[in-house]
Amino acid sequence: MLRATYILSSLAVLSAVRGQGVGTYQTETHPKLSWQTCTRSGCTTNSAGTVALDANWRWTHVTGNYTNCYTGNTWNTTICKDNAECAKNCVLEGANYQSTYGITTSGNALTLKFVTKGENTNIGSRVYLMASDSRYQMFNLMNKEFTFDVDVSQLPCGLNGALYFVQMDADGGMAKSSNNKAGAKYGTGYCDSQCPRDIKYIDGEANAVGWTASPNDTNAGLGNYGTCCSEMDIWEANSISTAYTPHPCKTQNSGGQQRCTGQQCNVPDRYGGLCDPDGCDFNSFRMGEKNFYGPGKTVNSNKKITVVTQFLTNNNSTSGTLTEIRRIYVQDGKVIPNSKSNFPNLFPAQDSITDKFCDDAKKGFGDATSFQKNGGLQQMGAGLAKGHVLVLSIWDDHTANMLWLDSNYPTDGDASKPGIARGTCSTSSGAPKDVEANSPNAQVIFSNIKFGDIGTTYSA
Template sequence: MFPKVTLLSLALAAVVYGQQVGTLTAENHPQLQVQQCTSGGSCTTQSRSITLDSNWRWTHEVSSSTNCYTGNEWDTSICPDPTTCATNCALDGADYSGTYGITTSGNALTLKFVTHGPYSTNIGSRVYLLDSSGSKYQLFNLKNQEFTFDVDMSNLPCGLNGALYFIQMDADGGMARFPTNKAGAKYGTGYCDTQCPQDIKFINGQANVLNWVPSDTDVNAGTGEYGTCCSEMDIWEANSQAAAVTPHVCSGITGQTRCSGTQCGDGDERYDGFCDKDGCDFNSWRMGDQTFLGPGKTVNTNSKFTVVTQFLTSDNTTTGTLHEIRRLYVQNGKVIQNSKTTFPGISAYDSITDNFCNDQKALFGDTNSFESKGGLAAMGSAFEAGMALVMSIWDDHAVNMLWLDSDYPTDAPASQPGISRGPCATTSGQPSVVESQSGDAYVTYSNIKFGPIGSTYAH
């Protein structure tokens, strides 16, 4: 326990500095090895680390262990407004394995779904790869490059999502742009994506307390007045039954941007906001091949396999315009080419191009916000600016993950092209059920490699 004099000085400092770093739990980033490869196929190991997203962290008064946020509600006596709350409250360090079920070993990261810690029960997690400094996110530009990793999702049932993706957030977590943010990337601040999430507790160095509404279904979450938007490249959203690769882009903004009202694209205003929430997804099952990925299928999710994603440019240079995203797999030493679309009236696409996206949207009767927000060229521009690597495990309180692994929307016939996305029942995926029945679920990402096209896997 700190002496009273120290507590007073900390409290005075908080008035000046805003969103603080707590000192009650030590922050020790779990180490994770990744590899950077060259065109000759030679790969160099880099020692990196991961950090937990700030939304999962303990948020308490700077001068005590009193919670600023408990369950899904703010303490309005500590947090009467965004600035005062950021002044009064600190983000603390994390017990990665004990509280959050997050462990690393060499080049492998394992994320447990439900973890019963000493003080709480934790559901899911989201972590970021840090650079060699340990205080900034490692940013990637994957134009004319490929990104490869191994995944074991044999213990991810219907309704769960083991996600690996990139987002265009600030390398320092927003510290330079928002001086009231003193926690930064080291403590997992600055998150954004194309859903412009409004459940983020601190945005732009201020607490998202205005008009905060606790969730009716999630005891740990709520939504505030603001959301946080940026372009997003979903390399991998998957469970043992289904998988999708999906670029999403934003227009009218550059990098992480706070939104409010129509800008966030909520509800009936889904296509009026900054970002393309639907994206242009390639899900093998949804594109007509129900034999390709799953337990015992061509890509057998009962065991580990390698996922390779290639970002091809128009002139095969790192400065060219992104024009194709290709996917292939490696399992048991065998290279497996991606599945092809099988619907009549559409070409047999096996990769994501602007033509694929346009034809897919037309076939499915979907709004083509991907094209209107800039398409693949906009995705390439986001990579040029630098994108941070995110790895997570989560369940879906909005629509039970049916958009990934079942029939969605549920009021349309499954025989209609684009409705069936996986084999899971439309009654599956309810968070209360998966949290109680599949709490021991986990995903393991390992052997992350990146480099020029063809450099990261044996072929």
């Protein structure tokens, strides 16, 4: 799957930024979100769970006054002539989660609204599950199972309600970056397998020097630096299509967060950097089963869906080697096994992600083998064993209009060729200006998060 780099829009005036100090104009209070840990003896509720908004959405301004450090898609070059000094001069503010960002929680449910209009207009959001007020919740998925409920019925073509894991630092990078005084409490330290360069602050420094404003996004741009780490996409979806995808990296600490520049960030060679940008995806529609997922289909996206993902190891232990990532759905009291790939002339039918599946699909579709070159499932598992942070987001795509998820992609490919068709959306759909104008009330609801031993987090 050719997956687009996250280029995320935020406030038109209170501009999206990853600052490093802490402001005093808005108290930061994390919305509560309970979740459960499960064993053979049953499930225990963690009622202390909360979520924190990513720093890239927050207002950043000069310490002690209201002067913006970043406005629209450009830096204040008077303040930010130097990356390190910029980080020291600028602070992050707390967030008004509901009125500004459209983020609400109720018990074990999190609702992320797409467009929120108040004094300013906010587009999308990204939040992290917290273990405490200042640390992210870390998950070791090896030989474990992760389950959640999701409602994507209000997500049309061009949108993505995503739940995934990335190998961020638990403290948001505070320990290794002396300039970072905000930390996980204020959503700092993001990274993923796209090595995104739209992040405003990385490793305690601004990304201002060399920043180029986006030609099609009034709130975003690209800096000289990116931030890489391994990524496990549990759920990338709208009401039309869904995919789950591991992305291994050969960064420090078996896939841990690492600042990149130039070719390390997969620029100009998409496949010559520190991470696998494509991943090994399982999208049922792309795998030839076009009636499995979607409105009114076997897994009916008009209704709430329970999504189960199992991480199997060679010796059934957390210290083993990752050998398989298996998907199960539950809906209307019925357990629904994942669909199987359906290209009998290309490769055998398979219903989970294994190294053999990835080899067969990459060869059959003629895709680049960056997944294998970056270590495949073994490297993915090595990263997962170090602990990953849970990310939940809603976003539109200024790079490829989300066509890689829900339409024919690349758009000049023959839709009858295996691997090109990924969903029923038109190749003219998904343009952010259209989605934002026509579907401002879109939303995704994640709920009932459970993590535990294999076979303990769901039932029919």
